[in-house]
Amino acid sequence: MSEFTHFDESGRAVMVDVAGKDDTRRVAVARGQILMLPDTLERILGGRATKGDVLGIARIAAIQATKRASELIPLCHPIALTRASVEFDHDKAASLIICTVTAETVGKTGVEMEALTGVSVALMTIYDMCKAVDRGMVMGEIKLLEKQGGRSGHWRA
Numbered sequence: 008m009s010e011f012t013h014f015d016e017s018g019r020a021v022m023v024d025v026a027g028k029d030d031t032r033r034v035a036v037a038r039g040q041i042l043m044l045p046d047t048l049e050r051i052l053g054g055r056a057t058k059g060d061v062l063g064i065a066r067i068a069a070i071q072a073t074k075r076a077s078e079l080i081p082l083c084h085p086i087a088l089t090r091a092s093v094e095f096d097h098d099k100a101a102s103l104i105i106c107t108v109t110a111e112t113v114g115k116t117g118v119e120m121e122a123l124t125g126v127s128v129a130l131m132t133i134y135d136m137c138k139a140v141d142r143g144m145v146m147g148e149i150k151l152l153e154k155q156g157g158r159s160g161h162w163r164a
Contacts, residue, residue, distance in 0.1 A: 013082050022082050025115040033156030034111045037122035039149035041130045042103045047141040051104070051133070052097060058136045062095050065106070065132040069093040072128035073110050073121040083120045086112050091121070093129060106130055107152075119151050 015021045043051075051061045058064075070091045077085040090111040097104050108125035110118040130146040137144065153163045 020082060022084065023116070025084065028115040028158070030114055031156045032111070032113050033117045034109065034154065035117060035119040035122040035151060036107065036109045036153040037119070037126045037149070037151050038105060038107045039126040039130050040103045040105045040147060041133050042101070042145045042147070043137065044141045044143070045099075045102045047137050047144070048097065048099065048102050048104065050140070051137065056136060057139065061133055061136045062104075064136065065129040066093045066095070068132040069106065069108055069125040069129035073108065073118075073125040076121045076124040079124060080120055084116050086114060086116065086118060086121060088112050088118065088121065091125060093125065095129075104133060117154055117157055119154050123149065123151060 012023050013020055050056050054060065070093060072079075073091040074088060077083040088110055090109070092109045094107045095104055096107070106126050106129045108122045108129065110121040110125065112118050126149055127146075130149070134144050134146065151164065153161075155161050
């Protein structure tokens with residue numbers, strides 16, 4: 008990538024014109040993690056969180072967020088997703104939960120922002136549901152792992 012695409016020749020913010028692009032299958036995979044106290048992780052994994060099924064609710068929040076990314080990010084195109092999937096993994100030794108979101112569409116622009124938004128909202132949902140017992144949770148390592156489709160082709164971190 009050689010230049011920023013969300014600015015015109017005068018430096019004003021613009022929504023990128025994608026009218027000339029072909030519709031292609033586009034996939035993006037993003038990941039992030041949330042570090043917590045070991046007891047918090049045990050409560051989540053054991054289904055003993057006071058507010059209920061933390062990961063189930065975070066999964067729904069992530070899917071909802073992928074569908075609403077353009078409402079949150081000013082220059083992001085509204086996209087009709089064909090798929091959004093959310094996976095959770097955990098590392099007991101490090102006391103963290105890892106969230107991976109895959110977003111997919113057939114269209115003129117990519118779904119990277121949708122996948123990244125899904126991960127972010129999933130982690131914030133975990134925080135919200137568990138903050139009563141662990142206000143020191145730390146979200147991080149949110150990043151794009153892979154994108155496919157479009158003119159730039161396949162990219163992997």
